[in-house]
Amino acid sequence: MNNNDSVQSPSVYRVAQGDIERRAKIFAALADPTRLRIVEMLALCGECGEKSGSEIANQLGISLALFCHHSKTLLEAGVIQTRKEGQTKYNSLNRELLQDCFASLMPK
Template structure:
């Protein structure tokens, strides 16, 4: 039980750590939709694809694909390159790998050690 007369001291997180957590939360929120997850899986298997290729393959409208690609781009997961009238989408693999690597035991251990050394 928390005593209202006393404040609870939590270890302070560095600004960079907070921003990293917020970025990862945005990435996982973008991946929480099944259609966006399918788009990422498709892009993981090739270098790049046009929006119409992806929409046709998934059986969705180009407008719906554009909505999902905007969310993925805002999360930093995909890069969109325009060539003429066609927009090509590619996966930012390194960002995705880094995001998932944050859950590996070594990364968790490093984060815990860093947080403990900051609070001492």
């Protein structure tokens, strides 16, 4: 194999550094089993597309404080979005971000 055989097409593999860092942050947020369970739960949430923090904590069998810790990481990565109604925060997936992130791994 000569040097030319190992060279990748630059147009296919060239990705902006900021995009790589953003995706790395998303994957790091998803690397924790509890956070992944939160994301899976929200993905299967149904028509409403959102759940309160206490609903998620109760369904996962974790404390609300632990949920808040994990949701902060997911929120900072952009994986989830929150909406406040009164004193209750409702969480939903940022489906577009996740679709774009995973689609970037399998370009057409």
